[in-house]
Amino acid sequence: MVDPRIIREKPEWLRQKLRDRGLAFDLDGLLTLEAERRRLLAELERLRARKNALSEEIGRRKRAGQDVATLVAESAGIDPALKGLTEQQRKAQEQLDALLLTVPNPPHDSVPVGADAGADQEVRRWGKPRELAFTPKPHWELGEALGILDFERGARLAQTRFAVLTGAGARLERALINFMLDLHTREHGYTEAAPPLLVNAAAMTGTGQLPKFEEELFKTRDEGLYLIPTAEVPLTNLHREEILPPGALPKKYTAATPCFRREAGSYGKDTRGLIRQHQFNKVELVWFTEVGASYEALERLTADAEEVLKRLELPYRVVALCTGDLGFASAKTYDLEVWLPGHGDFREISSCSNCEDFQARRAEIRYRRHPKAAPEYAHTLNGSGLAIGRTWIALLENFQEADGSVTIPDVLRPYLDGEKRLAPR
RNA sequence: GGAGGGGUGGCCGAGCGGUUGAAGGCGCCGGUCUUGAAAACCGGAAUCCCGCAAGGGAUCGGGGGUUCGAAUCCCUCCCCCUCCGCCA
Numbered sequence: 001m002v003d004p005r006i007i008r009e010k011p012e013w014l015r016q017k018l019r020d021r022g023l024a025f026d027l028d029g030l031l032t033l034e035a036e037r038r039r040l041l042a043e044l045e046r047l048r049a050r051k052n053a054l055s056e057e058i059g060r061r062k063r064a065g066q067d068v069a070t071l072v073a074e075s076a077g078i079d080p081a082l083k084g085l086t087e088q089q090r091k092a093q094e095q096l097d098a099l100l101l102t103v104p105n106p107p108h109d110s111v112p113v114g115a116d117a118g119a120d121q122e123v124r125r126w127g128k129p130r131e132l133a134f135t136p137k138p139h140w141e142l143g144e145a146l147g148i149l150d151f152e153r154g155a156r157l158a159q160t161r162f163a164v165l166t167g168a169g170a171r172l173e174r175a176l177i178n179f180m181l182d183l184h185t186r187e188h189g190y191t192e193a194a195p196p197l198l199v200n201a202a203a204m205t206g207t208g209q210l211p212k213f214e215e216e217l218f219k220t221r222d223e224g225l226y227l228i229p230t231a232e233v234p235l236t237n238l239h240r241e242e243i244l245p246p247g248a249l250p251k252k253y254t255a256a257t258p259c260f261r262r263e264a265g266s267y268g269k270d271t272r273g274l275i276r277q278h279q280f281n282k283v284e285l286v287w288f289t290e291v292g293a294s295y296e297a298l299e300r301l302t303a304d305a306e307e308v309l310k311r312l313e314l315p316y317r318v319v320a321l322c323t324g325d326l327g328f329a330s331a332k333t334y335d336l337e338v339w340l341p342g343h344g345d346f347r348e349i350s351s352c353s354n355c356e357d358f359q360a361r362r363a364e365i366r367y368r369r370h371p372k373a374a375p376e377y378a379h380t381l382n383g384s385g386l387a388i389g390r391t392w393i394a395l396l397e398n399f400q401e402a403d404g405s406v407t408i409p410d411v412l413r414p415y416l417d418g419e420k421r422l423a424p425r
Numbered sequence: 426g427g428a429g430g431g432g433u434g435g436c437c438g439a440g441c442g443g444u445u446g447a448a449g450g451c452g453c454c455g456g457u458c459u460u461g462a463a464a465a466c467c468g469g470a471a472u473c474c475c476g477c478a479a480g481g482g483a484u485c486g487g488g489g490g491u492u493c494g495a496a497u498c499c500c501u502c503c504c505c506c507u508c509c510g511c512c513a
Contacts, residue, residue, distance in 0.1 A: 059443040124438040
C-alpha cells in the first residue's frame, strides 16, 4: 500500500510513477475521497468530543446528587447527527481503503522507465553456454526419453499443466531442494521455515495477491483458504501485525514449498514442458530490513540466488525489470534468467524484488530502531532461490549429451548418491 | 463432529456500567547508590487517526445492540485451550 500521506502531499510524483508503470490511475478520485474522508472525520470527532464531555459531567453531577435531565437531553439530541455522520464516514473510509489496496507500488528511481519487457536492462552475464556438436533437445524430450518425466499421467491425475516426476527425476527434484536449502541456511545465514501451504485472505492481502489477483489463486471451497502461489506469502506474513524489537532486523527466511497458480489468461503460453505448471516447487528467500537497508539487501539477496546458479554451473544473466514490467508489490526487481539450450534462449528462473514498505503497510509489519523510538514500517524483500522446476529443466538442457544422457554437476552429486549422470534406460 | 473453558498493554495478570488507557508483576528506558555490575529505591514508557499547534477522537479478539455513558450487560462471528470421538 502506498503511504496515504504521499497521495496528499506528492500527488504529482505519484501520478508520474504510476504513469511510468503504464497505468492510467484515477488519482483525482482518490484525492477527493481522501479530502472528504478527513472532513467527515473532523466533524464526527467534534460531535463525539461534545458527547464525551456531557457524559463526564453527568457522572460528576449524579455523584453530587444534582439534576442531570437537561444534560441528558442535550446528549440525546446529538444522536441523530452522530449516527448519520458515522455512517457517511465509515463509507468514505471503506471506499478509500478498497481503492488504496489496488494502487501498485511506485517504482524506485533506479528502475529503468519503459513500457514492457523490451525495455528491461541486462545488468550482467555469467558463464558461457556450452558448445554442442549436436542439436540440443528440449527438456521434455530428454525427460521422457530418460523415463523420469510424465505429462500424460499428470493430466490423468489432475489436468493439463500437471506432471509426474519418477525415479531419478523425482530424486533430482529433491536433491535440488536440499542443495539450495543447505546453501542458504549454512552459508547465507537464512532461517529455514516450513510454513502452511494454505493461508487466509488477510495473508494474501498483506503481500498484495488480494484483492486484485484472486483469479490467479486456488481457493478451498469450505474454509475460504488459498493455496500459496509462492512461499513469499507465508514467509512475509510471518511477522504480520508485529512490532519487532530493536536489533531484530535484518531477518532472513528461506523455505522450500510447492507453489500453486491457476495461470488464468496464459492458455497459449508454454503449453509444452515443465516451464509453466499449476504446481511447482520453489525455494524462496525473504528478508525483513530496516528502512535504509533494503537496497543493499536486494543486491545481497540477488547474489544469494545467483550463487545457486554459479555452483550448478548454469549460465545466466541478470536483468533489471523496467517500470512497465514490474510486479504489483515491487519497487525494484532483478530477474535471473538461465540459459536454456533446448529453447535457445534465456528464461526467468528467479525474480528478486524489494517491496520497500508496500507489503509492510498492508501487513502491519513494524519495528523499533531504539527501545523508545516510534514504530516504523519495515522493508520486505523476496526472491526465488531458485525455482526448482525450472532449475531441473536447465540441468537437463545444459548438461545433455548427444546420446540423451545428462551429466550431473559436481555440487549435486553428494545429494544423488554420487551419481555422475542420468542415462536412458 | 460432541461437551466445556477462555480471549485485556511487549509478556503474565486484575478489573462494582461513570476521572480505567486500564491495578499489580515481569521485561524495557532514564536516574540514585556502586570502582563496575547486580540488588534496592525513584521516575518514565501503549498503538493508530485528525490537527501547524493547543488539543481531540478511536482501540481491552471482530462486528452489532442496550445506555447520557460499556473492558464491564445483550446478540453474533472469529480464534485459542481442555476432554471425548475420528484420523496422518
